Amino acid sequence: MKNVTRRNFIKGTAAAGASAAALGLAACGGSGSSENSDGTTKKILRFGQSNAKEGLDMQKSTNSLESAISESVCEAPLRWTEDNELVPCLLEEIPTFESDGVTLHCKLKEGVKFHDGSDLTSADVKYTFERMMNPATGAKSTYMYDLIVGAKEMLAGERDNLDEGITCEDDYNFTFHLTSPMVTFINNLGISYAQIFPHEACEAAGDAWGTGTNFIGTGKYKIVSNDDTTEVVMERFDDYHDGTPALDELHYVFYDDNNTKLMAFKNGDIDYCDLSAELLTQYQQDSEVAPLITQYETLGVQFVNLNLSDGMGLTDVRVRQALSLGIDRDSIVDNVVSGAGTVATGWLAPQTPGHDDSAPAFEYNPDKAKELLSEAGASNLTLTAKVRNGVNQRQLVAIQDMWSQIGVTLDVQVEDNGVWSSDWAAGSLQITALGWFPLYADADNHMYTYFYSANAAKKSSFYNNATFDDLVSRARVSQDSAERADLYKQADDLLTRQDYATLPLYWPKNAFVAKDYVKNAKVGNLIYHMFDVDIDTTKDDYNPEA
Numbered sequence: 001m002k003n004v005t006r007r008n009f010i011k012g013t014a015a016a017g018a019s020a021a022a023l024g025l026a027a028c029g030g031s032g033s034s035e036n037s038d039g040t041t042k043k044i045l046r047f048g049q050s051n052a053k054e055g056l057d058m059q060k061s062t063n064s065l066e067s068a069i070s071e072s073v074c075e076a077p078l079r080w081t082e083d084n085e086l087v088p089c090l091l092e093e094i095p096t097f098e099s100d101g102v103t104l105h106c107k108l109k110e111g112v113k114f115h116d117g118s119d120l121t122s123a124d125v126k127y128t129f130e131r132m133m134n135p136a137t138g139a140k141s142t143y144m145y146d147l148i149v150g151a152k153e154m155l156a157g158e159r160d161n162l163d164e165g166i167t168c169e170d171d172y173n174f175t176f177h178l179t180s181p182m183v184t185f186i187n188n189l190g191i192s193y194a195q196i197f198p199h200e201a202c203e204a205a206g207d208a209w210g211t212g213t214n215f216i217g218t219g220k221y222k223i224v225s226n227d228d229t230t231e232v233v234m235e236r237f238d239d240y241h242d243g244t245p246a247l248d249e250l251h252y253v254f255y256d257d258n259n260t261k262l263m264a265f266k267n268g269d270i271d272y273c274d275l276s277a278e279l280l281t282q283y284q285q286d287s288e289v290a291p292l293i294t295q296y297e298t299l300g301v302q303f304v305n306l307n308l309s310d311g312m313g314l315t316d317v318r319v320r321q322a323l324s325l326g327i328d329r330d331s332i333v334d335n336v337v338s339g340a341g342t343v344a345t346g347w348l349a350p351q352t353p354g355h356d357d358s359a360p361a362f363e364y365n366p367d368k369a370k371e372l373l374s375e376a377g378a379s380n381l382t383l384t385a386k387v388r389n390g391v392n393q394r395q396l397v398a399i400q401d402m403w404s405q406i407g408v409t410l411d412v413q414v415e416d417n418g419v420w421s422s423d424w425a426a427g428s429l430q431i432t433a434l435g436w437f438p439l440y441a442d443a444d445n446h447m448y449t450y451f452y453s454a455n456a457a458k459k460s461s462f463y464n465n466a467t468f469d470d471l472v473s474r475a476r477v478s479q480d481s482a483e484r485a486d487l488y489k490q491a492d493d494l495l496t497r498q499d500y501a502t503l504p505l506y507w508p509k510n511a512f513v514a515k516d517y518v519k520n521a522k523v524g525n526l527i528y529h530m531f532d533v534d535i536d537t538t539k540d541d542y543n544p545e546a
Helices: 006-014 020-027 064-070 122-133 151-155 199-208 258-267 277-284 317-325 329-336 366-375 391-404 417-426 443-451 466-477 481-498
Strands: 044-049 078-080 086-088 103-107 166-168 173-177 221-226 231-236 249-254 272-275 293-297 301-306 341-343 381-388 408-415 431-436 502-514
Touching: 044 258, 122 151, 122 166, 122 173, 122 199, 258 272, 258 277, 272 277, 277 293, 277 502, 301 317, 301 391, 317 366, 317 502, 329 341, 329 391, 329 502, 381 391, 381 417, 391 408, 391 431, 408 417, 417 431, 443 466, 443 481, 466 481, 481 502
Parallel strands: 044 249, 044 272, 381 408, 381 431
Antiparallel strands: 078 086, 103 173, 166 173, 221 231, 231 249, 272 502, 293 502, 301 431, 301 502, 341 502
């Protein structure tokens, strides 16, 4: 067993209530040696993050923190890279729909093994999706796959299989059959919700699947210890199907407090972690940490959500346009998020097909805003905003002052996260602010999911425009990428520049810190994947025993 280190001490501080014995055992995850059998220095990466405490089964979770861990263990048929490119993973190639738009033939790579030594087959794929659609599983993202024939009937408890929806021709060839065209179904095969599980091991684990060491896959790293509280320790999977993984050990170390986590990084107790927006300015001024900070663009948007339902006072487009004109977005980026963002010119971020490169930033014009409010008969307008604590609250407080300059009173109320989520889904929020982050660079997951009329009613938006619905619906089924991008460009313009149905503020930049010996640290969109991360063991400051 190792001696007590700074890393152990910080972990002990973060994990209140854990016994000294438990902490000692957690610190001893892995082999306990800093050298491999051939005498080379072990490559051990320690990544610090919060513990979402939802388990690693991504059928039951939508948390990006859990996804980061689970994707080191389990894999989906396809994969989104850190450059937002869709590539094959368990499949030999990216499949394409037949001309009917609903038949999708897939071929698995041969010889892919799970961590228990069993072979990946088409039967595992079918089992995984049947488990997802079984109501007893409680899967949270079935809407992304429920066009598989028989899926909605399974979810309703009317059948217990997907025999017509997924046909297995042999151990490696299988076919999805959809009830109606959905071109983005292929994209959805590249995210953590589509991770393929080994039938026998998953069934044997039952409800414990995704907890402790009851979680195996085909991924680069396999779990050797996991107390579900302080640390998950993984080792390289030597039988990985796509080359030898770079790291010997991968440790996910949990910190409940961002300050503690950054102290641990600075002390050398972890090698790599995210840097929250509220700490960015502090560490940009820290001479030791500043050179190790990397900021990156996300696919998301921070925005003000407007409730367009009757009785909410926001049904007049002139009022909504005035509210947009009354927001100084440059000031919000500079003063609220310390420059960690780009003023929005629409809903879709620049990396997303459908983004309009020619659109200017939204105008700040208080005088014009006053004129529009006067025309609309909305002088002395009073609005109520309910928001969660944090950056969204700070945004609305800044907007509160800006709108006061155009004669609009905004009452900002802070709600507990659970209460806010319930109110948001119930459609009872007049005004709120939030960030919306798609899972990959496609506008369907971004715009259809939020603003298609049937979906908007569940997000305190109630946007209902038949032309918009038609644009995003046509884009969902088109297999022509250029056509899809043009349809989304039109939809974005209609949503944000004609109807002012929502008020985009900025496209956020996130940040992380990584020691100089951490190689290939890169984040494509929120989730910290370790697919390509390596360690330069020749660096003087790398110490696997730290």
